[in-house]
Amino acid sequence: MTLDRPAAIAATGLRKAYGEQTVLDGIDLTVAEGTVFSLLGPNGAGKTTTVQILSTLIQADGGSISVAGHDLAADADGVRGAIGVTGQFSAVDNLLTGEENLLLMADLHHLDRHEGRRRTAELLERFDLTDAAAKAPSMYSGGMRRKLDLAMTLMGDPKVIFLDEPTTGLDPRTRRTMWEAIRELVAGGVTIFLTTQYLEEADELADRIALLDHGKIVAEGTSDELKRLIPGGHLRLQFDDPAELDQAARTFAGSTRDDAALALQIPSDGDVHSLRAVLDHLDVASIEVASLTVHTPDLDDVFLALTGRPAEAAEEAAGETAEKETVR
Numbered sequence: 001m002t003l004d005r006p007a008a009i010a011a012t013g014l015r016k017a018y019g020e021q022t023v024l025d026g027i028d029l030t031v032a033e034g035t036v037f038s039l040l041g042p043n044g045a046g047k048t049t050t051v052q053i054l055s056t057l058i059q060a061d062g063g064s065i066s067v068a069g070h071d072l073a074a075d076a077d078g079v080r081g082a083i084g085v086t087g088q089f090s091a092v093d094n095l096l097t098g099e100e101n102l103l104l105m106a107d108l109h110h111l112d113r114h115e116g117r118r119r120t121a122e123l124l125e126r127f128d129l130t131d132a133a134a135k136a137p138s139m140y141s142g143g144m145r146r147k148l149d150l151a152m153t154l155m156g157d158p159k160v161i162f163l164d165e166p167t168t169g170l171d172p173r174t175r176r177t178m179w180e181a182i183r184e185l186v187a188g189g190v191t192i193f194l195t196t197q198y199l200e201e202a203d204e205l206a207d208r209i210a211l212l213d214h215g216k217i218v219a220e221g222t223s224d225e226l227k228r229l230i231p232g233g234h235l236r237l238q239f240d241d242p243a244e245l246d247q248a249a250r251t252f253a254g255s256t257r258d259d260a261a262l263a264l265q266i267p268s269d270g271d272v273h274s275l276r277a278v279l280d281h282l283d284v285a286s287i288e289v290a291s292l293t294v295h296t297p298d299l300d301d302v303f304l305a306l307t308g309r310p311a312e313a314a315e316e317a318a319g320e321t322a323e324k325e326t327v328r
């Protein structure tokens, strides 16, 4: 369990309002060192506001925050020195080349000339940008810009990195490259605070996920824990013969049959006991099944059930998710 590690981010009673509008209504967050924590929520839920508060860009109205061991109220500079932020608005300067952008960051972090050049070359190499180093980022693809942006963030060797929607708008392949980079950082001990519109991204990367809605954290846990919060899991039995389907439909009360597909859905949370019970029933009744698959709810189902709205990018991501389902 990751919770027994020290907290890289600990926030309690975080509050923020804009005029009459309460955005954060007293939220608590704990992120263990060297883990990925993902904050999800519908549009306007306050994800960016949370990132801005935790990264010292704006002030909360209330609550206490510690980041990388520094109390944010007492030592904002200490927090700033330990974190990196890549936001929806990138820090990349289009008038400089990719390499010059990195060298500028090295200067800002007071690295000496030699060290700055060494780190720049290393980061260009790491993000596969060496060939593009002498070009202006305006010539880069969206994915290359994001990689440059992340590389610039890494120049300061941050212990905690806030990634606000790091892969929005990227094609699936480039998104995967970013995921790899994020995983490498975590393997190196960095803590990642991630907001994303893609539930699949949270599912892939996050050790823990929190769902923000109407100013509160409405659910928090591992991806599996969240999926277990809602019903929707089922076993799907596939038959070669309609007579077998008939018999199975009579055997399992509460099942739903799909005659066209010669399939039967039986509600189940997919645990070993219920699976064994179904197999025993099939055996006793001598019913021949062509195949059996276990379906557990995905994060989209959880999001919809808990917020009453589909995830912002649900439709956009549907193509990819469908692809993923078929290769499983």
Ligand SMILES: Nc1ncnc2c1ncn2[C@@H]1O[C@H](COP(=O)(O)OP(=O)(O)OP(=O)(O)O)[C@@H](O)[C@H]1O
Pocket: 018, 023, 041, 042, 043, 044, 045, 046, 047, 048, 049, 050
């Ligand atoms: N500077 C501001 N002044 C007034 N209202 C603001 C300000 N910044 C954000 N808000 C409001 O606070 C709410 C939360 O905004 P925030 O950007 O944190 O949401 P989000 O969860 O990041 O949304 P998205 O997924 O659209 O980026 C929104 O209703 C937004 O309109």
